Amino acid sequence: MSDDASKTLGGGVRAFLGTGGFLLMMFGGYFIYEHNNLRFGVPMIVGGLPLFILPWAWDRFMARFQASSVPKKLEYLHYEDSELGGAIRDMATYSAWAKWFASQSLAVDNHKPCGASVMMFTASSIVHAALMNGKLVARGRPSGAIEYEKIPTEAWRLIAIHMRPHRASLWHGVVIPCSGVDNQRIAKFLDYDSIVVNSREFESIWRKRDLRYDRFRRKLLKKAKKVGADPEDIKYLNGEMAFRDDRP
Numbered sequence: 001m002s003d004d005a006s007k008t009l010g011g012g013v014r015a016f017l018g019t020g021g022f023l024l025m026m027f028g029g030y031f032i033y034e035h036n037n038l039r040f041g042v043p044m045i046v047g048g049l050p051l052f053i054l055p056w057a058w059d060r061f062m063a064r065f066q067a068s069s070v071p072k073k074l075e076y077l078h079y080e081d082s083e084l085g086g087a088i089r090d091m092a093t094y095s096a097w098a099k100w101f102a103s104q105s106l107a108v109d110n111h112k113p114c115g116a117s118v119m120m121f122t123a124s125s126i127v128h129a130a131l132m133n134g135k136l137v138a139r140g141r142p143s144g145a146i147e148y149e150k151i152p153t154e155a156w157r158l159i160a161i162h163m164r165p166h167r168a169s170l171w172h173g174v175v176i177p178c179s180g181v182d183n184q185r186i187a188k189f190l191d192y193d194s195i196v197v198n199s200r201e202f203e204s205i206w207r208k209r210d211l212r213y214d215r216f217r218r219k220l221l222k223k224a225k226k227v228g229a230d231p232e233d234i235k236y237l238n239g240e241m242a243f244r245d246d247r248p
Contacts, residue, residue: 014055024048075208077199084127084138084195085173087202088163092116092123096210096217098242103220106237111229113236119243120163120171132156136205140192148196151189158186 028044031037076094077087092098101122102114130136132153139148158181166172175195177186221234 014059017051018055021048021051021054025052074199075203077203080199081139081196082199082202083173084161084197085163085171087197087199088123088127088161088173089120089171091127091202091206092119093241093243094208095206095242096208096213097126097206098123099237100213100217100220102242103217103224103237106229106233107220107224107227111224111227113233114243116171116243124161124163124173128156128161130205136197136201138195138197140189141194141196142188143191143193148194151195155186155189159189 024044025048028041028048030041031044032041035041076090082090098119102119105112105114105118127136131138131151134153138151140151141148158178159175160178161173162176163171163173173195175189175192177183177190183190217237221237224234225231
């Protein structure tokens with residue numbers, strides 16, 4: 001046991017148990033070796049061994065517990081909160097879902113991969129459905145305000161997300177009214193100058209690596225190879241991104 005651990009009450013208890021276990025095993029060996037007394041020797045060794053290894057096992061358990069309590073590094077988003085449009089853009093580019101979705105087109109639809117516009121439209125629709133069903137929560141900041149406020153689930157039945165090409169960020173998400181909804185009715189939400197989601201919650205829904213989506217993607221790419229799809233497109237979808245930057 002380390003000196004630092006022994007200074008604490010818990011460390012002292014573990015040191016006591018470890019020492020006691022060692023002594024039990026030592027006396028058990030003495031009874032067996034010197035007196036050929038298995039009746040006392042074997043139970044002492046069997047009882048002392050768990051006590052002897054308990055401090056080591058406890059330290060290993062606590063080390064793993066403490067490591068698991070440290071937040072894991074985000075997979076493709078960069079901050080604890082992400083702008084909704086930026087999260088959708090990165091999800092449509094790097095997530096396992098995105099690469100699976102793009103692989104479908106390569107295997108079926110004329111063996112041509114999806115372009116960026118198709119990926120962004122589809123991704124925004126899926127994220128919108130998650131917001132509308134309460135699976136994902138978004139917060140908006142009114143123009144001129146400092147604090148964010150939770151956007152009610154019901155609001156997403158009146159507003160939608162539209163992804164637009166953007167010179168600086170490539171793609172930018174904006175809130176628009178759903179079909180037939182008057183702008184005045186949703187003026188509060190159109191006034192937001194920022195809408196964010198929790199990055200960890202977002203990535204827990206659309207992971208960068210997902211066993212199910214990755215398995216389906218590999219099957220689709222095998223099919224795409226058999227039907228003569230471009231090997232470069234297949235290689236690309238086996239990489240990190242779901243679509244090539246040079247495709248509209």
